[in-house]
Amino acid sequence: MAAEKALALVLRTTDWSETSRIATLWTREFGKVRVLAKGGRRLKSNFENSLDLLTLCRVVFLRKSSGGLDLLTEARVEERFPRLRADLQALYSAYYIAELLSDWTEDYDPHPVLFDEALATLRNLGQPDVPTGVRLARFELVLLRELGYTPALFSCAVCGQEFVLPQRPQSPPRKDGDSISAASVTSVAPMAFSPAAGGLVCAECRTRHRNAIPLYAETWLALQDLSEQEDAWRRPMTAEVRGQLREILNQYVTYLMGRRPKLLPYLRS
Numbered sequence: 001m002a003a004e005k006a007l008a009l010v011l012r013t014t015d016w017s018e019t020s021r022i023a024t025l026w027t028r029e030f031g032k033v034r035v036l037a038k039g040g041r042r043l044k045s046n047f048e049n050s051l052d053l054l055t056l057c058r059v060v061f062l063r064k065s066s067g068g069l070d071l072l073t074e075a076r077v078e079e080r081f082p083r084l085r086a087d088l089q090a091l092y093s094a095y096y097i098a099e100l101l102s103d104w105t106e107d108y109d110p111h112p113v114l115f116d117e118a119l120a121t122l123r124n125l126g127q128p129d130v131p132t133g134v135r136l137a138r139f140e141l142v143l144l145r146e147l148g149y150t151p152a153l154f155s156c157a158v159c160g161q162e163f164v165l166p167q168r169p170q171s172p173p174r175k176d177g178d179s180i181s182a183a184s185v186t187s188v189a190p191m192a193f194s195p196a197a198g199g200l201v202c203a204e205c206r207t208r209h210r211n212a213i214p215l216y217a218e219t220w221l222a223l224q225d226l227s228e229q230e231d232a233w234r235r236p237m238t239a240e241v242r243g244q245l246r247e248i249l250n251q252y253v254t255y256l257m258g259r260r261p262k263l264l265p266y267l268r269s
Protein backbone atom coordinates (compact mmCIF):
# COMPACT_ATOMS: atom_id res chain seq x y z
CA MET A 1 0.00 0.00 0.00
CA ALA A 2 1.34 3.39 -1.02
CA ALA A 3 0.89 6.38 1.31
CA GLU A 4 -0.58 9.33 -0.57
CA LYS A 5 -0.83 12.97 0.52
CA ALA A 6 -3.58 15.23 -0.72
CA LEU A 7 -5.54 18.41 -0.17
CA ALA A 8 -9.09 17.25 0.34
CA LEU A 9 -12.58 18.63 0.72
CA VAL A 10 -14.93 16.44 2.79
CA LEU A 11 -18.01 15.75 0.64
CA ARG A 12 -19.80 13.12 2.67
CA THR A 13 -19.34 10.87 5.68
CA THR A 14 -21.25 7.80 6.78
CA ASP A 15 -20.94 5.72 9.92
CA TRP A 16 -19.27 2.40 9.27
CA SER A 17 -19.11 0.82 12.71
CA GLU A 18 -19.25 1.81 16.36
CA THR A 19 -16.02 3.69 15.96
CA SER A 20 -15.30 4.15 12.26
CA ARG A 21 -16.56 6.29 9.43
CA ILE A 22 -16.32 6.23 5.67
CA ALA A 23 -15.55 9.61 4.14
CA THR A 24 -15.91 10.67 0.52
CA LEU A 25 -13.17 13.18 -0.22
CA TRP A 26 -12.70 15.42 -3.23
CA THR A 27 -8.94 15.80 -3.58
CA ARG A 28 -6.95 18.10 -5.80
CA GLU A 29 -4.39 15.42 -6.58
CA PHE A 30 -6.52 12.31 -7.18
CA GLY A 31 -10.10 13.45 -7.69
CA LYS A 32 -12.70 11.63 -5.61
CA VAL A 33 -11.48 9.04 -3.11
CA ARG A 34 -13.36 7.07 -0.48
CA VAL A 35 -11.52 6.32 2.71
CA LEU A 36 -12.13 4.40 5.88
CA ALA A 37 -11.39 6.47 8.97
CA LYS A 38 -10.84 4.04 11.82
CA GLY A 39 -11.74 5.60 15.11
CA GLY A 40 -13.29 8.46 13.11
CA ARG A 41 -16.36 8.54 15.37
CA ARG A 42 -14.46 8.84 18.63
CA LEU A 43 -14.31 12.33 19.95
CA LYS A 44 -10.59 12.19 20.60
CA SER A 45 -9.58 10.24 17.53
CA ASN A 46 -6.71 11.07 15.20
CA PHE A 47 -9.13 13.00 13.08
CA GLU A 48 -10.88 15.01 15.80
CA ASN A 49 -13.49 16.97 13.83
CA SER A 50 -11.55 17.30 10.62
CA LEU A 51 -14.06 15.06 8.85
CA ASP A 52 -16.94 17.51 9.20
CA LEU A 53 -18.79 18.10 5.96
CA LEU A 54 -17.23 20.74 3.69
CA THR A 55 -14.01 21.02 5.66
CA LEU A 56 -10.76 21.42 3.76
CA CYS A 57 -8.05 19.09 5.10
CA ARG A 58 -4.54 17.91 4.44
CA VAL A 59 -4.83 14.15 4.42
CA VAL A 60 -2.60 11.10 4.24
CA PHE A 61 -4.14 7.82 3.17
CA LEU A 62 -3.00 4.33 2.28
CA ARG A 63 -4.12 3.40 -1.19
CA LYS A 64 -5.37 -0.15 -1.58
CA SER A 65 -3.91 -1.84 -4.61
CA SER A 66 -7.06 -3.70 -5.61
CA GLY A 67 -10.60 -3.01 -4.50
CA GLY A 68 -11.48 -2.18 -0.90
CA LEU A 69 -11.49 1.19 0.73
CA ASP A 70 -8.42 3.32 1.10
CA LEU A 71 -7.36 3.85 4.70
CA LEU A 72 -7.16 7.36 6.12
CA THR A 73 -4.21 7.77 8.45
CA GLU A 74 -4.06 11.55 8.94
CA ALA A 75 -6.41 14.49 8.48
CA ARG A 76 -5.52 18.01 9.53
CA VAL A 77 -7.95 20.90 9.13
CA GLU A 78 -6.69 23.47 6.66
CA GLU A 79 -9.76 25.69 6.30
CA ARG A 80 -13.41 25.91 7.27
CA PHE A 81 -16.12 28.05 5.74
CA PRO A 82 -18.02 29.52 8.71
CA ARG A 83 -19.98 32.02 6.56
CA LEU A 84 -21.98 29.13 5.14
CA ARG A 85 -23.52 28.50 8.57
CA ALA A 86 -24.90 32.02 8.70
CA ASP A 87 -26.56 32.06 5.27
CA LEU A 88 -29.03 29.32 4.38
CA GLN A 89 -28.90 29.88 0.62
CA ALA A 90 -25.12 29.77 0.68
CA LEU A 91 -25.25 26.57 2.74
CA TYR A 92 -27.70 24.85 0.37
CA SER A 93 -25.51 25.88 -2.56
CA ALA A 94 -22.44 24.42 -0.84
CA TYR A 95 -24.30 21.15 -0.15
CA TYR A 96 -25.32 21.10 -3.81
CA ILE A 97 -21.67 21.48 -4.85
CA ALA A 98 -20.76 18.56 -2.57
CA GLU A 99 -23.59 16.47 -4.05
CA LEU A 100 -22.51 17.13 -7.64
CA LEU A 101 -18.86 16.35 -6.93
CA SER A 102 -19.72 13.26 -4.94
CA ASP A 103 -22.30 11.79 -7.32
CA TRP A 104 -21.07 12.97 -10.70
CA THR A 105 -17.30 12.46 -10.69
CA GLU A 106 -15.42 9.18 -10.95
CA ASP A 107 -13.02 7.80 -8.33
CA TYR A 108 -9.41 8.69 -9.06
CA ASP A 109 -10.25 11.08 -11.90
CA PRO A 110 -8.48 14.31 -10.89
CA HIS A 111 -9.68 17.73 -12.04
CA PRO A 112 -7.47 20.33 -10.33
CA VAL A 113 -9.25 23.18 -12.16
CA LEU A 114 -12.58 21.99 -10.78
CA PHE A 115 -11.10 21.53 -7.32
CA ASP A 116 -9.83 25.11 -7.35
CA GLU A 117 -13.18 26.40 -8.61
CA ALA A 118 -15.06 24.53 -5.86
CA LEU A 119 -12.75 26.01 -3.25
CA ALA A 120 -13.06 29.53 -4.66
CA THR A 121 -16.85 29.17 -4.70
CA LEU A 122 -16.99 28.00 -1.08
CA ARG A 123 -14.83 30.96 -0.09
CA ASN A 124 -17.14 33.39 -1.94
CA LEU A 125 -20.50 32.00 -0.84
CA GLY A 126 -22.10 33.79 2.08
CA GLN A 127 -20.16 37.02 1.59
CA PRO A 128 -22.48 40.03 1.61
CA ASP A 129 -21.61 41.25 -1.89
CA VAL A 130 -21.71 37.84 -3.58
CA PRO A 131 -24.83 36.89 -5.59
CA THR A 132 -25.26 33.28 -4.47
CA GLY A 133 -27.16 31.99 -7.50
CA VAL A 134 -24.88 33.55 -10.11
CA ARG A 135 -21.74 32.47 -8.25
CA LEU A 136 -23.08 28.92 -8.19
CA ALA A 137 -23.87 29.12 -11.93
CA ARG A 138 -20.22 29.93 -12.63
CA PHE A 139 -19.19 26.82 -10.66
CA GLU A 140 -21.67 24.66 -12.56
CA LEU A 141 -20.41 25.87 -15.94
CA VAL A 142 -16.81 25.02 -14.93
CA LEU A 143 -18.00 21.61 -13.73
CA LEU A 144 -19.82 20.99 -17.02
CA ARG A 145 -16.71 21.93 -18.98
CA GLU A 146 -14.45 19.70 -16.89
CA LEU A 147 -16.81 16.75 -17.29
CA GLY A 148 -17.07 17.28 -21.04
CA TYR A 149 -20.59 18.73 -21.14
CA THR A 150 -19.93 22.35 -22.12
CA PRO A 151 -23.24 23.54 -23.58
CA ALA A 152 -23.21 24.91 -27.13
CA LEU A 153 -23.51 28.68 -26.63
CA PHE A 154 -21.97 30.19 -29.76
CA SER A 155 -23.60 28.10 -32.46
CA CYS A 156 -26.64 25.88 -32.80
CA ALA A 157 -26.19 22.54 -31.00
CA VAL A 158 -28.11 20.82 -33.81
CA CYS A 159 -27.19 22.38 -37.17
CA GLY A 160 -24.01 24.23 -36.18
CA GLN A 161 -25.14 27.60 -37.50
CA GLU A 162 -23.16 30.34 -35.78
CA PHE A 163 -25.11 32.89 -33.78
CA VAL A 164 -24.64 36.62 -34.32
CA LEU A 165 -23.83 38.29 -31.03
CA PRO A 166 -26.46 40.74 -29.85
CA GLN A 167 -25.40 44.28 -29.00
CA ARG A 168 -24.03 44.42 -25.48
CA PRO A 169 -25.53 47.11 -23.28
CA GLN A 170 -23.25 50.14 -22.87
CA SER A 171 -23.75 50.25 -19.13
CA PRO A 172 -24.70 47.31 -16.94
CA PRO A 173 -28.27 47.17 -15.62
CA ARG A 174 -28.90 48.94 -12.35
CA LYS A 175 -28.17 46.92 -9.27
CA ASP A 176 -31.31 47.32 -7.22
CA GLY A 177 -32.19 43.86 -6.12
CA ASP A 178 -35.29 42.28 -7.53
CA SER A 179 -37.10 45.44 -8.48
CA ILE A 180 -35.62 45.75 -11.93
CA SER A 181 -38.03 47.19 -14.45
CA ALA A 182 -39.10 45.12 -17.43
CA ALA A 183 -37.48 47.73 -19.65
CA SER A 184 -34.03 46.58 -18.58
CA VAL A 185 -34.62 43.30 -20.41
CA THR A 186 -34.28 44.19 -24.05
CA SER A 187 -35.33 41.19 -26.06
CA VAL A 188 -36.20 37.54 -26.20
CA ALA A 189 -33.42 35.69 -28.00
CA PRO A 190 -34.34 33.91 -31.24
CA MET A 191 -32.70 30.72 -29.98
CA ALA A 192 -33.67 28.53 -27.01
CA PHE A 193 -31.82 26.20 -24.65
CA SER A 194 -32.38 22.50 -25.19
CA PRO A 195 -30.90 20.16 -22.55
CA ALA A 196 -31.41 17.18 -24.88
CA ALA A 197 -29.60 18.87 -27.77
CA GLY A 198 -26.74 19.97 -25.48
CA GLY A 199 -27.13 23.73 -25.60
CA LEU A 200 -28.67 26.50 -27.62
CA VAL A 201 -30.70 25.65 -30.69
CA CYS A 202 -31.44 28.13 -33.50
CA ALA A 203 -34.88 29.47 -34.37
CA GLU A 204 -35.33 26.81 -37.03
CA CYS A 205 -34.09 23.82 -35.02
CA ARG A 206 -36.05 24.76 -31.90
CA THR A 207 -39.28 23.84 -33.68
CA ARG A 208 -38.11 20.23 -33.38
CA HIS A 209 -37.07 20.65 -29.71
CA ARG A 210 -40.35 21.48 -28.09
CA ASN A 211 -38.98 21.30 -24.54
CA ALA A 212 -36.34 23.93 -25.28
CA ILE A 213 -36.33 26.80 -22.77
CA PRO A 214 -36.83 30.29 -24.23
CA LEU A 215 -34.39 32.91 -23.00
CA TYR A 216 -33.59 36.61 -23.09
CA ALA A 217 -30.65 37.88 -25.13
CA GLU A 218 -29.13 38.99 -21.78
CA THR A 219 -29.33 35.44 -20.45
CA TRP A 220 -27.53 34.19 -23.53
CA LEU A 221 -24.75 36.74 -22.97
CA ALA A 222 -24.62 35.90 -19.26
CA LEU A 223 -24.21 32.19 -20.05
CA GLN A 224 -21.33 32.93 -22.43
CA ASP A 225 -19.62 35.25 -19.95
CA LEU A 226 -20.04 32.91 -16.98
CA SER A 227 -18.73 30.03 -19.02
CA GLU A 228 -15.61 31.87 -20.19
CA GLN A 229 -14.74 34.51 -17.60
CA GLU A 230 -13.67 33.87 -14.04
CA ASP A 231 -15.21 37.03 -12.58
CA ALA A 232 -18.33 37.38 -14.74
CA TRP A 233 -20.51 36.48 -11.72
CA ARG A 234 -19.61 39.84 -10.17
CA ARG A 235 -21.57 41.72 -12.83
CA PRO A 236 -25.06 42.78 -11.80
CA MET A 237 -27.80 40.75 -13.46
CA THR A 238 -31.54 41.28 -13.44
CA ALA A 239 -33.83 38.96 -11.51
CA GLU A 240 -35.23 37.71 -14.84
CA VAL A 241 -31.79 36.73 -16.12
CA ARG A 242 -30.85 35.09 -12.82
CA GLY A 243 -34.10 33.15 -12.88
CA GLN A 244 -33.47 31.91 -16.40
CA LEU A 245 -29.90 30.91 -15.60
CA ARG A 246 -31.17 28.82 -12.70
CA GLU A 247 -33.90 27.20 -14.77
CA ILE A 248 -31.53 26.34 -17.63
CA LEU A 249 -28.87 24.88 -15.33
CA ASN A 250 -31.46 22.98 -13.27
CA GLN A 251 -32.83 21.32 -16.37
CA TYR A 252 -29.47 20.69 -18.03
CA VAL A 253 -27.86 19.16 -14.92
CA THR A 254 -30.95 17.05 -14.25
CA TYR A 255 -31.00 15.83 -17.85
CA LEU A 256 -27.30 14.90 -17.85
CA MET A 257 -27.35 13.20 -14.43
CA GLY A 258 -30.50 11.32 -15.28
CA ARG A 259 -32.14 12.44 -12.04
CA ARG A 260 -32.84 15.61 -10.15
CA PRO A 261 -30.12 16.43 -7.59
CA LYS A 262 -31.52 16.27 -4.04
CA LEU A 263 -30.49 19.82 -3.19
CA LEU A 264 -31.82 21.34 -6.38
CA PRO A 265 -35.30 22.27 -5.08
CA TYR A 266 -33.64 24.36 -2.36
CA LEU A 267 -31.61 26.55 -4.70
CA ARG A 268 -32.65 30.11 -5.47
CA SER A 269 -31.60 32.30 -8.36
Ligand SMILES: [Zn+2]
Binding pocket: 156, 157, 158, 159, 160, 161, 201, 202, 203, 204, 205, 206
Ligand atom coordinates in the same frame (compact mmCIF):
# COMPACT_ATOMS: atom_id res chain seq x y z
ZN1 LIG B 1 -29.99 24.97 -35.85
